[in-house]
Amino acid sequence: MIAGHLPVLLVVLPLMAAPVCVLLRRPAWAWTVAALASWGAFVAAIGLLLQVLDGGPISYPIGGWAAPWGIEYRLDMAGAFVAVIVSAIGAIVVPYARASIEREVAADRIYLFYCMYLLCLAGLLGITATGDAFNLFVFLEIASLSSYVMIALAQDRRALTAAYRYLIMGTIGATFYLIGVGLMYMMTGTLNMADLALRLPAVAETRTILAALAFLTVGICLKLALFPLHLWLPNAYTYAPSAVSAFLAATATKVAVYVLIRVYFTIFANVDVFETMFLREVLMALAVLAMLSASAIAVFQTNIKRMLAYSSLAQIGYMVLGINFATLTGLTGGIIHLFNHALMKGALFMAVGCVVFRLQAANLDTIEGLGRRMPATMAAFVVGGLSLIGVPLTVGFVSKWTLVLAAIELNMWSIVVAIVGSSLLAIAYVWRVVEISFFKPTPEGAPAIAEAPLSMLIPTWLLAGACLWFGIDASTTLSVARASAAFLLGGAP
Amino acid sequence: MTFPGLFNYWVAIALMMIGFYVVIAQENLVKKVVGLNIFQVSVFVFYISISKVKGGSAPILSDGIELYANPLPHVLILTAIVVGVATMALALALVVRIQDAYGTVEEDEIREREESS
Numbered sequence: 001m002i003a004g005h006l007p008v009l010l011v012v013l014p015l016m017a018a019p020v021c022v023l024l025r026r027p028a029w030a031w032t033v034a035a036l037a038s039w040g041a042f043v044a045a046i047g048l049l050l051q052v053l054d055g056g057p058i059s060y061p062i063g064g065w066a067a068p069w070g071i072e073y074r075l076d077m078a079g080a081f082v083a084v085i086v087s088a089i090g091a092i093v094v095p096y097a098r099a100s101i102e103r104e105v106a107a108d109r110i111y112l113f114y115c116m117y118l119l120c121l122a123g124l125l126g127i128t129a130t131g132d133a134f135n136l137f138v139f140l141e142i143a144s145l146s147s148y149v150m151i152a153l154a155q156d157r158r159a160l161t162a163a164y165r166y167l168i169m170g171t172i173g174a175t176f177y178l179i180g181v182g183l184m185y186m187m188t189g190t191l192n193m194a195d196l197a198l199r200l201p202a203v204a205e206t207r208t209i210l211a212a213l214a215f216l217t218v219g220i221c222l223k224l225a226l227f228p229l230h231l232w233l234p235n236a237y238t239y240a241p242s243a244v245s246a247f248l249a250a251t252a253t254k255v256a257v258y259v260l261i262r263v264y265f266t267i268f269a270n271v272d273v274f275e276t277m278f279l280r281e282v283l284m285a286l287a288v289l290a291m292l293s294a295s296a297i298a299v300f301q302t303n304i305k306r307m308l309a310y311s312s313l314a315q316i317g318y319m320v321l322g323i324n325f326a327t328l329t330g331l332t333g334g335i336i337h338l339f340n341h342a343l344m345k346g347a348l349f350m351a352v353g354c355v356v357f358r359l360q361a362a363n364l365d366t367i368e369g370l371g372r373r374m375p376a377t378m379a380a381f382v383v384g385g386l387s388l389i390g391v392p393l394t395v396g397f398v399s400k401w402t403l404v405l406a407a408i409e410l411n412m413w414s415i416v417v418a419i420v421g422s423s424l425l426a427i428a429y430v431w432r433v434v435e436i437s438f439f440k441p442t443p444e445g446a447p448a449i450a451e452a453p454l455s456m457l458i459p460t461w462l463l464a465g466a467c468l469w470f471g472i473d474a475s476t477t478l479s480v481a482r483a484s485a486a487f488l489l490g491g492a493p
Numbered sequence: 494m495t496f497p498g499l500f501n502y503w504v505a506i507a508l509m510m511i512g513f514y515v516v517i518a519q520e521n522l523v524k525k526v527v528g529l530n531i532f533q534v535s536v537f538v539f540y541i542s543i544s545k546v547k548g549g550s551a552p553i554l555s556d557g558i559e560l561y562a563n564p565l566p567h568v569l570i571l572t573a574i575v576v577g578v579a580t581m582a583l584a585l586a587l588v589v590r591i592q593d594a595y596g597t598v599e600e601d602e603i604r605e606r607e608e609s610s
Contacts, residue, residue: 157594
C-alpha cells in the first residue's frame with residue numbers, strides 16, 4: 001500500500017513537515033520534526049532504490065493523471081541513487097545541526113532554519129524524483145530559495161551579501177533553464193521528459209532546439225557552479241552556518257549535476273548532443289580549467305571553509321568531465337564521484353564545523369596544534385582530506401581511478417595528466433591543514449578547549465567512516481553507478 | 494506578413510536583454526533586483542506568446558467555439574509568477590538586511606566598508 005506511494009512520499013514528507021516546524025516554534029520541537037521527516041525521507045529513498053534494483057524504473061502519475069498530460073514522477077537507477085545520497089546527507093546533518101545551529105544562528109530564528117532546511121530537502125529530492133521538465137524548475141527554485149535563506153541566517157553580515165549574490169546568479173540560472181524548457185515546449189508541445197526524448201530527434205536540427213540546449217546548459221552550469229560561472233559559491237559556502245555549508249556542499253551542486261545528466265541523457269537521449277555546437281570541447285575545456293584553477297586557488301586560502309569551497313569547484317570539474325566523456329566508464333565515474341564527493345565534502349565541512357563550534361573561526365592561524373586538542377575532529381578531517389586527494393582505500397581513489405580509466409579508454413592522455421595534476425594540488429592544500437594542526441606546537445596562551453560534543457562528532461565520523469567503507473568495498477556503489485550509467489546511455493527510458 | 498508577426502518575441506528578447514544588462518551593470522542592489530524582475534517577466538511574455546493559436550479563442554469552454562489557445566503555458570506561468578514573486582520578496586528582504594548591516598545598498602560602498610573593517 002505505502003510502498004506504491006513512496007515516490008511522492010519522498011517529497012511530501014519533508015514538504016509537509018516544514019510548515020509544522022513554523023507552527024511549533026520551540027527549537028527542540030522543530031528539531032524533532034526535522035529529524036523525523038529527514039530520516040523518514042531517507043527510509044523512503046532506500047525503499048525506492050531497492051524497488052528500482054528489483055523491478056526497473058518506477059513511474060508514478062501525480063493525482064492519477066496519466067503522463068504526458070499529468071505530472072509524472074519517474075525514478076530510474078540514477079534518480080534513486082542520487083535520492084539516497086541526498087536524503088542520507090539530509091538525515092545525518094540534522095543531528096549535527098542541533099548543537100551547531102544553536103551556536104551560529106540567533107535563538108529566535110532556529111525554528112525558521114529547520115523549516116527552510118526541510119523545504120530545501122524537499123526541493124532537492126523532488127528534482128531527483130520528477131519526470132517533468134517544468135516541475136523540475138519549480139523544485140529547483142524551492143531548493144534554491146530556501147538555501148538563500150539558510151545562508152543569510154548566519155550572524156556574519158558578509159553572509160547577507162553572499163546570499164544576495166547567490167540569489168541573483170541562481171535566479172538567472174533558473175530563468176535560463178525556464179527559457180530552454182519553453183523553447184523545447186514550443187517545438188514539441190510536451191514537458192514530460194520521456195515524451196520529449198521521443199519527439200526531439202525530429203526537430204533536433206532547428207535553431208530553436210539548439211538555442212534551447214544552449215540555454216539549458218548555461219542555466220544548469222550556473223546552478224552547479226562550473227568554472228567560470230562559480231562566483232557565487234566560495235562566499236556562500238564560507239559565510240553560511242557550518243551545518244548549512246556541509247548540507248549544501250554535499251547535496252545542492254550534486255543535484256544540479258544530476259539535472260545536467262537528466263538533460264543530456266534523458267531529454268536529449270536520442271540526439272547526439274555532444275557533437276552539436278562544440279559542446280564536448282567547451283565543457284571539457286571548462287571542466288579541466290575548473291579542476292586545475294580552483295585547486296590552485298584553494299592552495300592560497302587561509303580560511304579553511306573557503307579552501308574547501310574552492311576544492312568543491314574543482315571536484316565539480318571532475319563530475320562534468322565524467323558526464324562529458326559520455327562513455328559507460330566515464331558516466332559511471334561521474335555518477336560515482338557525485339556520490340563519493342557528497343560523502344567526503346560532507347565529512348570535511350562537518351569537521352570544520354566542529355572546529356568553528358569551539359574556536360568561532362577556522363583559519364589556518366587559529367588551528368595550530370589543534371590535532372592534539374581535538375584529535376577526533378581533526379582525524380575525521382584527515383580522512384576526508386585523503387579522500388579528496390584520492391589515496392587508495394578511500395572513496396576518492398575509486399572515483400578518480402574510474403575517471404582515469406575512462407580517459408585512457410578514449411586515449412585522452414592530457415586529461416589523465418590534468419586529473420593527476422589536480423590531485424597533486426589537493427595534496428598541497430590538504431597537507432597545509434594537516435601540518436599546521438598536527439605538527440605545529442600549540443601556541444602559548446591558547447584557550448583550553450575540549451573535543452566537540454558527541455552529537456556533532458558522531459555524524460562527522462559517520463560520513464568519514466563511509467568514506468573509508470565505500471573506499472575499501474566499492475562493489476555496491478560501483479555496480480549501482482555502472483547500472484545507472486548503462487541505463488542512461490541505453491537511449492530513451 | 495501582418496503587423497504583429499513575431500512582435501511579441503522581439504519584445505520578449507528586448508526586455509530580456511534590458512533586464513539582464515541592468516542586473517550586470519548596476520551597482521545599486523535594489524536596481525539589480527528590478528533588472529532581475531524585468532528579466533523574469535520577459536520569459537513570462539515569451540511563454541504566453543507561445544500559447545497563442547491563430548484564430549483561437551480564450552481557453553474557456555463554450556458552445557460554438559472550435560479553436561482554443563493553448564491553456565497550458567498560462568498555467569505554467571502562473572506557477573512561475575509565484576516563484577518570481579517569492580524571489581523578489583526574498584531579494585528585497587535581503588537588501589533591507591544588507592542596508593541594516595552596512596548602512597548602504599551600493600555594491601562599491603559595501604566593498605569599501607568590508608575592506609576597511
